[in-house]
Amino acid sequence: MEEPSPTPDPPTNQLGSLNDLAHELASLEDLATRGSWRSILDKVSRARSLNLLTSPHDHLIYLSYNVLAFSKLRRFSEASNEIDTLDDFNSSYYKYETYPRLYPNRSGSMIPFSLRFIHxxxxxxxxxxxxxxxRCYLLLKFIREKIKEKESHDLHDSVRIWKRRENSVLNCLIGHHLGDKEFSLSLDLIKDLINRDYLDPVLVSKLGYIQMQIGDIEGxxxxxxxxETMLNERKSDEYxxxxxxxxxxxxxxxxxVYLVGKDYVSAVREYEECIERDHTDVVALNNKALCLMYLRDLSDSIKVLEKALERIPTIxxxxxxxxxxxxxxELAYVNHSEIKRTLSNWIVHVAPDDFDASCTRVLISKDGR
Structure with a gap:
């Protein structure tokens, strides 16, 4: 029931639209949005075999999407092998200013941030x-150097972008440390930001979740x-x-807080407020259903999740x-295997390529039925 960690953005560049720099970038973006990762692998392979990629930026962007697709499909060794072909991210080969005729008035690294994140x-x-x-801590150091550089030049929009990236990496590190129950390291990462007056409400909320896990309810x-105070100060645009x-x-x-106190009725009320404002709030939908289950209202809990899948399947x-x-x-029906099989068949038709269909726990017989 913890808030999900952010995921990296698709390959892009902070300098603006790159459609004029990469071969058919818009089609790659569309395939990624639809979760068509196998189609991306096919498209990259075809573009390479037909020598359609002519500029350094073409090759780098197609490689980035290939790495992202391999990662989404859990083919991590192939993703790693692809990244290893780049050798050094800081090489002049990957800087715009190395090619002034190809990229006039552009400077800096061509390496998309998402590629650094996956690496x-x-x-x-x-x-x-x-x-x-x-590598994550080295990436965090790299980001903070970029933030200082942008701040020294009063590039406020760039600072905001790099701080958002700092958030992504910190959330990732916190998640890894929490996974190994390294609570003190997770707390140190967040408190360091807070002590530097970096009051992101998502990170402060994450601090609250960690405090809950170690039993510090008052904290x-x-x-x-x-x-809530930050909300009342109307500073949402900053975050x-x-x-x-x-x-x-x-x-x-x-x-x-209500959940920890086993006050499921009050928790449901809070989640319903969220859903009333935004019917796509999947965290609220999922947790409302869990609360109803704890209240032994399995029928309604199932309806909440089924309606969510029906109304907003892609989300x-x-x-x-x-x-x-x-x-x-499994708790509600004797014939749950058939019901889950129906769900599994539906998922096959609507899920993106990277969806793990085994999560339905449907047993497949040797003859495939």
Whole structure:
């Protein structure tokens, strides 16, 4: 029931639209948006075999999408091999100013941030946790150097972009440390930002979640109250949150406090406020259903998740929600296997390529039925 960590953006560049710089970039972006990762691999392979990629930027962007597709499909060794072909990210070969005729009036690195992000994560996916953590901390250092550089030139928009990237990497690091129950390291990362007056409501909320996990309920309440104070000060634009997103964050924080106290009725009320504002708030939908399950109202809990999948399939279709729905089926129905099989068949037709269909826990017989 914890808030999800952010995921990296598709390959892009902070200098503006790149459609004029890369071969058919718009079609790659469209395929990524639809989760058609296998089609991306096919498109990259075809473009390379037909020598359609003519500029350094073409090759780099297509490689980035290839790496992203391999990663989404959990083909991490192939993603790692692809990145290794680049050798040194800081090479002059990957700088715009090296090619003034191709990229007039452009400077800086062509390496998309998402490629750096995936490069940092891959060792962990391949079983080398320490190397992955080391890369993540090096990436965090790189980002903070960029923030200082942009601040020294009063480039406020660039500072905001790099601070958002700092958030992504910090959330990733916090998630890894929490996964190994390294609570003190997670707390240190967040408190360091807070001590530097970097009051992002999502990070302060994350602090509250960690405090809850270590039993510091009063500390968590204090963190959540700080988030509500930020909302009242109307500073949502500073944190890339709309007012609806900010208000829903506050409601979800309140709901978690009720959940810890096993006051599921009050938690449901908070989640319903979120859903009334934004019917695509999947965290609220999922957690409302769990609360109803705890209240032994399996029928309504199942309806909440089924309606979410029906109304907003591209948003609601994630492994956590499907696992919860299947667990509810198992509790509610004797013939849950057939019901889950129906769900599994539906998922096959609507899910993106990277969806893990095994989360339905449907047993497939040897003859495929």
């Amino acid at each position: 940092a994560q891959l060792p962990i996916k391949l079983g080398n946790r320490q190397e992955g953590l080391d 968590a309440k204090g963190s959540f109250n700080s988030v 890339f949150l709309s007012e609806v997103q900010f208000r829903n964050l506050v409601n979800r924080n309140k709901a978690l 609601a279709l994630n492994e956590t929600l499907v696992i919860n729905l299947c667990s509810m089926y």
